[in-house]
Amino acid sequence: MEKTPKKVWTKKGTGLMLARRFRVSPRWVSKVLNGGGDSQTARNIRAVAVRDYGGIPIYE
Numbered sequence: 001m002e003k004t005p006k007k008v009w010t011k012k013g014t015g016l017m018l019a020r021r022f023r024v025s026p027r028w029v030s031k032v033l034n035g036g037g038d039s040q041t042a043r044n045i046r047a048v049a050v051r052d053y054g055g056i057p058i059y060e
Helices: 014-022 026-033 040-053
Strands: 007-009 056-058
Touching: 007 026, 007 040, 014 026, 014 040, 026 040, 040 056
Parallel strands: none
Antiparallel strands: 007 056
16 A cells, blocks of 8 residues: 655646636645545545646655
């Protein structure tokens, strides 16, 4: 099983792009990238942020 990051650091503006892509609010994306939420969608957002948007995973 692949270890998933709990937090992801991204460049400014990435949260808005992720919110549009997943059709969720930018506030919720911010919460997810800062370690909140553990749903499948939250895990997908963190994975896409790292894979497609150059996010830096932070493992705790």
